[in-house]
Amino acid sequence: MKNRLAGGLTAILLLAGCAQLPAPPPTTARDAIGDFTVDGRFALKITAIDGRAENSGGRLSWTHANGGDRVLLANPLGIGIAEIDAGPGRASLRTSDGKTWVGDDADRLLAEVTGQPLPVSRLPAWLLGRPAAGGQLGRDAQGRPAHLSEAGWQIDYAYADDNPDALPTRLTAQGERIELRLRLETWKTLP
Numbered sequence: 610m611k612n613r614l615a616g617g618l619t620a621i622l623l624l625a626g627c628a629q630l631p632a633p634p635p636t637t638a639r640d641a642i643g644d645f646t647v648d649g650r651f652a653l654k655i656t657a658i659d660g661r662a663e664n665s666g667g668r669l670s671w672t673h674a675n676g677g678d679r680v681l682l683a684n685p686l687g688i689g690i691a692e693i694d695a696g697p698g699r700a701s702l703r704t705s706d707g708k709t710w711v712g713d714d715a716d717r718l719l720a721e722v723t724g725q726p727l728p729v730s731r732l733p734a735w736l737l738g739r740p741a742a743g744g745q746l747g748r749d750a751q752g753r754p755a756h757l758s759e760a761g762w763q764i765d766y767a768y769a770d771d772n773p774d775a776l777p778t779r780l781t782a783q784g785e786r787i788e789l790r791l792r793l794e795t796w797k798t799l800p
Contacts, residue, residue, distance in 0.1 A: 637752070638774040642737055644674040644799035649792050651682075655725065656786040669791075673733045674799055678715075695729075727787065728760060735764050736780060736793075751775075761785060 652666040667690060668683045677696030683689050691704045693715070700715040702722060712718035715729045731741065738754025740746045749755040749766075751773040757764040767779035780791045 639737060639753070639776065642776075642798050644672075646670070646672045646674075646797045646799065647736070647793050647795065649794045651792075652790040654788045658786070672799075678733065725787065727784070728762065731759065731762075732782075735759075735762075735782060736777070736791075738766065738777075753777075 648670050649668070650666065651669050653664065655663045657663070667685050668687060670681045670683075672679045675696075678693070679695075680693045681689065682691050682693075689705050691702060693703075694701050695715040695718075698713050700712045700718045702710045702718060710718060710722050712721065716727070719725060719727055719729055734741065735757060738746060738757060740757050740759055744757060744759035746754055747756045749768075751771055753768060753773060753775065754766050754777070756766065762782055762784045764783075765781045766777040768775045769778045776793070776796045778793050780793065782789045782791075
């Protein structure tokens with residue numbers, strides 16, 4: 610049970626990163642996106658040093674707005690597992706069993722609660738194909754993000770059609786012994 614909770618918490622925190630992104634001048638509709646909501650599904654696989662794999666998955670509803678994030682995770686049947694609320698200088702995690710963890714940084718909170726040092730603060734930028742300094746972004750034939758390499762992570766994107774402004778419908782982020790797959794069913798940009 611503890612390992613399953615740790616896997617679920619890892620997914621929550623990975624999905625709930627809050628990022629302060631530099632704003633380059635918009636050149637496409639994707640570049641102009643700041644705040645958004647997404648709904649979809651996630652699958653998380655964590656491989657222990659001894660090779661044992663732990664898998665978890667379910668549904669997610671995520672709002673990234675005003676420099677903060679709120680992520681609701683549910684099991685595959687739609688029953689709530691946990692909620693994360695993070696922003697500059699604050700992070701909290703509340704699970705369905707009533708436990709709450711708080712901290713001043715989502716990355717640190719993740720490491721403390723689950724033992725998984727994941728760059729959760731980068732996930733909003735990764736969804737939109739925005740590399741940090743030193744990151745490398747490859748584009749597809751339509752000019753959209755196809756893959757991104759950053760700080761030991763490989764992020765791959767898939768799209769539902771050939772529209773150059775399409776947002777990804779699938780994202781896979783792979784780091785050392787961690788693989789997160791997102792299937793993004795709905796995107797909504799916020800004003």
